[in-house]
Amino acid sequence: MKKIDILKKLRSSKLRPTKQRVEIAKFLFEREKTFHFTVESLNKLLIKKSTSKIALATIYNTVHAFKTAGHLSEVEVRGNKTYFDTNVSNHHHFYDSENSELIDIDANEIVIQKIPKAPNGKKIKNVEVFINLKN
Amino acid sequence: MKKIDILKKLRSSKLRPTKQRVEIAKFLFEREKTFHFTVESLNKLLIKKSTSKIALATIYNTVHAFKTAGHLSEVEVRGNKTYFDTNVSNHHHFYDSENSELIDIDANEIVIQKIPKAPNGKKIKNVEVFINLKN
DNA sequence: ATCTAGTTTATAATTATTCTAAAGTGAAAA
DNA sequence: TTTTCACTTTAGAATAATTATAAACTAGAT
Ligand SMILES: [Mn+2]
Ligand SMILES: [Mn+2]
Ligand SMILES: [Zn+2]
Ligand SMILES: [Zn+2]
Numbered sequence A, B: 001m002k003k004i005d006i007l008k009k010l011r012s013s014k015l016r017p018t019k020q021r022v023e024i025a026k027f028l029f030e031r032e033k034t035f036h037f038t039v040e041s042l043n044k045l046l047i048k049k050s051t052s053k054i055a056l057a058t059i060y061n062t063v064h065a066f067k068t069a070g071h072l073s074e075v076e077v078r079g080n081k082t083y084f085d086t087n088v089s090n091h092h093h094f095y096d097s098e099n100s101e102l103i104d105i106d107a108n109e110i111v112i113q114k115i116p117k118a119p120n121g122k123k124i125k126n127v128e129v130f131i132n133l134k135n
Numbered sequence C: 001a002t003c004t005a006g007t008t009t010a011t012a013a014t015t016a017t018t019c020t021a022a023a024g025t026g027a028a029a030a
Numbered sequence D: 001t002t003t004t005c006a007c008t009t010t011a012g013a014a015t016a017a018t019t020a021t022a023a024a025c026t027a028g029a030t
Helices: A003-012 A019-029 A039-049 A056-068 B003-012 B019-029 B039-049 B056-069
Strands: A036-038 A073-075 A083-085 A091-096 A101-106 A111-114 A123-134 B036-038 B073-075 B083-085 B091-096 B101-106 B111-114 B123-134
Touching: A003 A019, A019 A039, A019 A056, A036 A039, A039 A056, B003 B019, B003 B056, B019 B039, B019 B056, B036 B039, B039 B056
Parallel strands: A091 A123, B091 B123
Antiparallel strands: A036 A083, A073 A083, A091 A101, A111 B111, A123 B123, B036 B083, B073 B083, B091 B101
16 A cells, blocks of 8 residues: 555545554554454554554544545454454455454355345344354 | 342342332333333333332342343444343344434344355354334 | 252453543644 | 634543442241
């Protein structure tokens, strides 16, 4: 991901490209593979990686702005913390509870043959599949 | 569900059948349909229903003991609170985010045709499908 | 009836998250 | 350029869910 794209992501999230925000955005989006993280884990990684300290509140704010703008998705996994995902396409997950790890499953890797119709007056927004793993 | 079954559930959860625990257990298990709840919602309902006051800590303890014993399951839904489910069979859910409501989907209502194989050294424990609803 | 391990409860502690308000900063206007 | 000011960052406070603590209470065995 090029610098210009980082700036585009920030602008489309209604965020001015400040030093802290650019650092967070580069850390999140300048990578090949999907990145699943909690705010806590992201904070720890940024402390190691980055030279300047970034306040936790700034990380919360920035991550939420990216989520609202559609640049991050939220994944619901067991536990008390909120997980985010740099993969915002429609996809599914393996969940390895041994080490609290999410692994992406591409949408076309799962085919559902039969599905119930939505209840009275409701429509189906999307279907999420979780495959829980064991050793 | 008969009283004897309530006592059996308590005993199998390694819980002595105290007044409070019997009240919680009867409220949870003496019903026809699945009951999805948070500790907070359960507490409110018990305050209305029950004569004696039950401490929140007792509700947490009892619900967790039931979960550990397999009499309740935990359902992961968006949000910060933990949901429990009196349906402990393998099943799926509609999730209506408008009113934070879970609706059961029987396991045989969903047929998955294609599924990826578990990663390196892991096995599939179970598959959970969430169908998110909109209006 | 007495005893004792298990239980309840109020309250404190912890954890994740959000709020607040004061100090800082950058880009546009003068 | 200097000024200006809306936007930011940040430390710390506030809130919310959950868990821990420890003293008072009880079920069930003796
Ligand atoms: Mn969660
Ligand atoms: Mn949840
Ligand atoms: Zn993902
Ligand atoms: Zn259910």
